[in-house]
Amino acid sequence: MSEKQSSKDGCGVCCGKVASVVPLFNPKSVAVVGATEKPNSVGRTVLWNLISSPFGGTVYPINPKRPSVLGIKAYPSLAACPGEVDLIVVCTPAKTVQGIIAEAAQKGVKGAVVISAGFKEIGPKGAELERQLAEEAGKTGMRIIGPNCLGIMNPITGLNASFAPAVAAAGSIGFISQSGALGCAVLDWCAHNGVGLSNFSSIGSMMDVNWGDLIRYLGDDENTHSIVIYMESIGDAPSFLEAASKVTPKKPIFVIKPGRTEGAAKAAASHTGSMTGSDDVLDAAFKRVGVVRLTEISEVFHMFNALSRQPLPQGNRLTVITNAGGPGVLCTDALLLSGGVLAEVAPKTIEELNTFLPAAWSRSNPVDILGDASPEAYAHTLEVVGQDAGGDGYLVILTPQAMSRPTETAEKVKAFGKIKGKPVYASWLGGGLVAAGQKALMEAGIPVFPEPDAAAETFTTLYKYKKNLEAISAPAAPLAKNEDRQKVRAKALALIDEVRASGRTILTEYESKKLLAIYGVNTVQTEIAKTEEDAVKLAEGMKFPVVAKLLSETITHKTDVGGVKLNLQCPEDVRKAFVEIKTSVSNNPKWGAEHFQGVTIQQMIKQDGYEIILGSSLDGQFGPVLLFGMGGQLVEVFKDKALGLPPLNSVHARMMLEETKIFTALKGVRGRKSVDIKELENLMVQFSLIVADQPWIKEVDINPLLASEEQIIALDARVILHDLNTPAEKLSKPAIQF
């Protein structure tokens, strides 16, 4: 995994490289290093692809052994090329690539596509070659795609710098694939289904050019209206997140990434040689920046079909027109289960439909126009419901019944297939009888889906992008801009430094709660008693009953050593509890008297609320990750939780809440009143700032956080710091810093 910083800060390893990847996709001249005539070779295919799909520039074959390749004058080296070379495509063995890059730099080449394999994907030997190559590249400032990739295409200019079988048609979708093979399959599918692309990039090992670079490029590219990605590893997570968050407000990004199961993650690791992080964290990160995740390959095809032909839906209300009840109902199930709704049909629309539809039509959505519906009835119905403001999109279903005329119907319907700002989809369900109609619709810009339920799910998937946008456009959480926050941060840091100065990495419960309190988190009043007398005095200052807990700088699992005494009703109970805890720790063979630093006394809170966990832990790729979820004894059984990346604003906090089932309970069930959700959101935001502010914190948990009608209060807390000698670059750092 690349250890580079987000590229906005420049390359953290070697240089200040921030050069754009624009020249890679818009070269005036391209050299193919390793061009050859050997049948089926990569070098021959790449050269042929560049020549056979003219991009308006010059192609130079580089081959030290031949005067020409495929009839085109060849040059023995880059240096020998007569003019400037903007882009090189490298097809030579892995061990030669470093030298070629050095030579290219000399020549002033701006970018390279390294198709050659044999780097980190083959093991330690290849990884060392790749390290050397990266070092060389770092000296040059040249942007490099690959190694181990299929190449790139700019179908708008015609550039095909790849060894894919054919160049894509020009279109408006940018497609980045980390699998060359899957890229080939999708390109073939697109060609077969009339889908054009604005860009195709096989990203390979991401030694240099990564997700962030390509997403930023496609975000600025006016020919690209949407982005589809096949991802195997995220690589430089902050770079991806920053770029995606900049682009999703303008155009949608869809990502399919395997590894939802451990088995698949393992298979992926053996396949690309890249580590994969926790899939749940990835999901949370995608959501945070407005990226929509796809899970099935068919969904990718459906996206290409819909995005290339119709506008994005602005809402989730679908109107279904059908000549058959069954498919309409199956489609309704899929629509509702995926987050859509059936559009209401306005009375006025119904009235108008009544004027020409047979009496038995459904008079509601799905608009069932019956088995003998004529092509004219279909077309007129779409025309009429297309003007009803209640719908955000339309799906026309046809099943080939005895009276049906599938092809004629397609021909009539297609005239009404462009509705401003609302997508029109079709599903001509069947085989041979509907094939010609399907073709006519597709050619007219109405995407045909193999099944109507798949069409409905495509509609709601696209709507998810729109819905996410609302969330991501909310203002970011207040970072440490104002004076108060600076003070809070400093005060908390002082507490942490004090603990570190004492040689510890674990805060006591008392210290942990103090840290939370500095950030405004409501914690139960907790006082330290070093003696029996202190304990009693403190308890008397509170309202009985109280709780006594072990105070130890070393023991974190207090219950295991008899260190928690609940429900103490009177001073005598407190005195007894103090002695028992002290004795229990002192006599414990694993511990001893030196692990007893006293007890804390805190008020006993009546537990008639819900037990919640709020925590943060470190992910290898994404840094600190927040967890909110149901606590209590069934926590591991129900796994009712949501993850998020700090810092949160209240919209992010609310999104996390809404992902959990316990949220239903918190809002009030069975006659119980709601807890103060606003307060809970604020608490989550404050908690997220602790994590975002304090790099020394490795883990922090509030468990339980008790939420009831009356209050939301942290009953116990635990903070763990990084090892004392951890270097600055290894401390916690949020993946999201914008």
Place this chain on the structure above:
Amino acid sequence: MSEKQSSKDGCGVCCGKVASVVPLFNPKSVAVVGATEKPNSVGRTVLWNLISSPFGGTVYPINPKRPSVLGIKAYPSLAACPGEVDLIVVCTPAKTVQGIIAEAAQKGVKGAVVISAGFKEIGPKGAELERQLAEEAGKTGMRIIGPNCLGIMNPITGLNASFAPAVAAAGSIGFISQSGALGCAVLDWCAHNGVGLSNFSSIGSMMDVNWGDLIRYLGDDENTHSIVIYMESIGDAPSFLEAASKVTPKKPIFVIKPGRTEGAAKAAASHTGSMTGSDDVLDAAFKRVGVVRLTEISEVFHMFNALSRQPLPQGNRLTVITNAGGPGVLCTDALLLSGGVLAEVAPKTIEELNTFLPAAWSRSNPVDILGDASPEAYAHTLEVVGQDAGGDGYLVILTPQAMSRPTETAEKVKAFGKIKGKPVYASWLGGGLVAAGQKALMEAGIPVFPEPDAAAETFTTLYKYKKNLEAISAPAAPLAKNEDRQKVRAKALALIDEVRASGRTILTEYESKKLLAIYGVNTVQTEIAKTEEDAVKLAEGMKFPVVAKLLSETITHKTDVGGVKLNLQCPEDVRKAFVEIKTSVSNNPKWGAEHFQGVTIQQMIKQDGYEIILGSSLDGQFGPVLLFGMGGQLVEVFKDKALGLPPLNSVHARMMLEETKIFTALKGVRGRKSVDIKELENLMVQFSLIVADQPWIKEVDINPLLASEEQIIALDARVILHDLNTPAEKLSKPAIQF
């Protein structure tokens, strides 16, 4: 909804009809009533279908106005037909059908397909026509399919008694559709994809012939190896369940039924005029009889593809062969998430593959044979892994890369596509480059799926059938055969009769627990105290602390009237509780002293186990339905429950347990020991027998059932009976009685 009994008992309304539907599908002569030459008419299409696809018998057009139809001699009436008529197909208006059935009965016709619409689906007027038709039919003993259907086909003989556009090819799948339109679409798809059927039946309104009849018929039909059903309403549930349970041990049944959402259920209701029951109950019923439910239309197509070409998998271990990592990994996700596993590849197999695959092949499953895999490498790999006993099925994936030869590969691979008892699937992923290969594979009997993940999911869906079989082959629960069970049943009935005799339909908690105890359910010791003195005496006979609860023959929500006093530590507490409960009820303006019949005293059980609910309530279609699930305050938030149909055996009980998350907790988590699962299963079986045995019980709940390491015990219970004057046929009756 038909009110008929399960047909094994004969028609409960009118006759002893048990006639088979065999003659419907194997007629020697067919009359088309309403045959005409009017273009596009049903009468013309049906006649033409019968003539153009010869079935080896005679066709008689019936038309009073013409001497011939489509050149075939016509007869003015059925009576005028020269020979015997086995089957009539009725295409005339609804109001004429009753007379035609009467005439057909006179003629000795054995079966009728009523295509005519205009019955219950159009509202009350049509429903009345249908009632009259059913009455007429009941007199005759004739079996009738429809009304409002597309007709039937027997592709083995060639019979096409439908108005579908074309007859299906002969094959081994029986397909029953309750939507004629969807039926048409599937028939067209099958024709286009080379899938043959053994039977096609458009079942229509199910006035007479229902699911049970057709499933039994297809179960006995040797040409039918599997059954696929599109269902809109289950109709006579016991008949369906009985037939399905007889057939699934021999051949798989797959059902797609919409109505998973309320919105779709509503749309279905407006479309077919039929009530739809609770979808969760339906799911439970399907599982119980081994029926596998499909949810997406694409799955139906995938089933047809797989069932028509390859054997069923006997296990869930899939081996994936691929020339691309990405699709292999996506496929692994889908496989694992749907319940399959990647087969282990034996060391011997790896060794053999090493002899001819390039060094960099994956050496594990997915078997990645790399991007330049030759047709020979593909074929040889399938040959070798096909002999590895560790796999239960095979999926070959190809993506069209630069070196790929998709068509040649298909040609080579197809020779190894028949492995005894193990399915071989393929996914040639792409568009035009792979089309010829796809065709070659399909023609050679290897089903090609549009995406590899869809292929993996098809594999696991088919495996689910196999897995269900293990459960349904377990012995049924002991019904009242042995003497003890008869005694238990009689004893419980006596208790119920006593309550009914006192004019009540609600059992007190005391009586409810007594009933449970009769069936061997462990309940907390509970005694009745009519006076303070009694209460104290009873409490002293138990171990303190105890609980006092209101005893009332009328008040069921004891807590609401201050009728529950927990944690009574001493005799004085008990005395005080008695007085408080009595006073509280007596002074309650809604109730009064007459609603106080004393208190019950029971031991206070330490609640350190899990709170469970075990109950039964009545479903309109399926009768009593059992519910097992997590109890406690979050019951409505987590909805962690499983449904089942009584009576259960221990395997059914275990299946219900395994559907819930709380089962994970019951088996022991976080250092807690498991509860006695065997005992819990037994308790569920006994509980199910109460429901199966006692028709007067309308609802029964144990809430909570406390399950801990030490014991499983009913802490509270509630039984509600049917109204006292409920007629016998309206009492509770399990849908499953075999």
